[in-house]
Amino acid sequence: MEERPQLALSSRSGTKSLFDSARNLDEKLSADNPAEAPGGKKENYNKYVVFCTLLASLNSLLLGYDIGVMSGALLYIKDYFELNSVQQEVLVGILSLATLVGGLMAGKVADAVGRRKTMATAAAIFFVAALLMALSPSYAVLMAGRVLSGLGVGFATISPVYTAELSPPGSRGSLGSSADLFVNIGVLLGYVANFALSPLPEWLGWRLMLGVGAVPSVFLACAVLVMPESPRWLVMQGRLSPAKAILLKTCAGNKMEAESRLAAIVDDPEELLEPRRRRKASNVWKQLLLPSAPVRRMLLVSLGIHFFQQASGVDALVYYSPTVFAQAGMKSRTSVLGMTIAVGVTKTLTILVATIWLDSLGRRPLLLASATGMTIALTTVAVTFRFLHVGTKVDTSGAEHASVAVVVIAMLAICGFMTSFSIGFGPTVCVLTSEVFPLTLRARAMSLSIGMNRAISGAVALTYLSLAGAITTSGAFFVYASIALASIGFVFFVVPETKGKSLEEVCKYFGWQPDDLRQEKV
Secondary structure, eight states, X not given: OOOOOOOOOSXXXXXXXXXXXXXXXXXXXXXXXXXXXXXXXXXXXXXXXXXHHHHHTHHHHHHHHHHHHHHHHHHHHHHHTTOOHHHHHHHHHHHHHHHHHHHHHHXXXXXXXOHHHXXXXXXXXHHHHHHHHHTOSSHXXXXXXXXXXXXXXXXXXXXXXXXXXXXXXXXXXXXXXXXHHHHHHHHHHHHHHXXXXXXXXXXHHHHHHHHTTHHHHHHHHHHHTTOOOOHHHHHHTTOHHHHHHHHHHHTTTOHHHHHHHHHHHOOOGGGGSSHHHHHHHHOXXXXXXXXXXXXXXXXXXXXXXXXXXXXXXXXXXXHHHHHHHHHHTOOSHHHHHHHHHHHHHHHHHHHHHHHHHTTTTOHHHHHHHHHHHHHXXXXXXXXXXXXXXXXXXXXXHHHHHHHHHHHHHHHHHHHHHHHHHHHTHHHHHHHHHHHHSOHHXXXXXXXXXXXXXXXXXXXXXXXXXXXXXXXXXXXXHHHHHHHHHHHHHHHHHXXXXXXXXXXXXXXHHTTOOTTHHHHHHO
């Protein structure tokens, strides 16, 4: 039997022979056994990959809890500190703006010290922020804790990059979507904490709601100790032996498949020569801010889907769902918080559908179905709130019964929106962003995309109450429905399908070549 070529991993002086043997191995594996070639359809859900993915997703759990718990805690904080609507909007929206800053910092840190240490930094920041908010004696201190929490969220956004770089092509979508699954679990846990702690005295309840967020960060800090580094980041550092050792584990000990994936990563021998000098010379931000044609197409896809994800108003419902339910006619705080749990359960269960289907149906079909459902649901919410507004002007028993029916429809439409969002736009956005960029740009491109995401999220959170006050709640949701409608066209005409392709193959789809980075520097 003909011996297959092996990768030389000894030193930088062997880079050229490594590159040649890698290419030979890649071509031979593709010809002899397509299922084992990079980008093949073989799925690999080995325990090691799933274990690492779940640990990385604890970052997302922290983000989700912070979002969910604030929506309910705000009901008590606004009374405790006597906040007006603008102060409430700033308290809620500042998280997204701080996340923008943290996200932009995270890309550079992740490239410098690695994905794993960046996630450990996020855990430490979350821990301090949760305690600061829980013990805050004033609105100003509470705001400081909220800003610090946003910085932690920004650093935590590197976890989808880590998952994408560790996962096999055939299961990358499902494993990558676990980040959004854990965000939703975190949101649900935040809602449950609100409900469970609401009977406590007002001065104590909201403090415990916020302080409990410090607990998961301790688990994440411990988890980082047993997590491996991203093999692609190790390759970028020229550390091929540990990269191959990790790939062997992610391939369940299949040496041939590990070598094939390493061959796909090591696409340019010069990327392994003096990596520190080359990273500094590459000027990654210049590549992103003054992009070539392939990078422009990547940025259009990534920034576009992040824009539409948040501009469709999801955070208006996540952050202000208790307020929206109260506007719809729900009177007691207990019933309002109970309804938020129902929404959270709906959203969390639905994300499991996307987790199962992302690698079978693909990204585009789920995004199109999601955008269509969101448009219908938001339009229904807008129409029902229009009827509720009219109903409050008519003091008759018939109008009262009609209003009850409209309230039920509004609640179902809100659950329908969360369901539609969780099928596609929730989990797929970060998966796509982690797939479309080359290794040298991936971490900072994710930072830039998350910056867009958080900027729009902050704009929604900072303006919802004012927007609803200016053009009514119905008018606000009509605006969000129009944006969701526009997202259907964007996905149909701009977003490519990436399922089953290796990260390197996805980059080549956009026209990116290994020499592009070097040509920019000449």
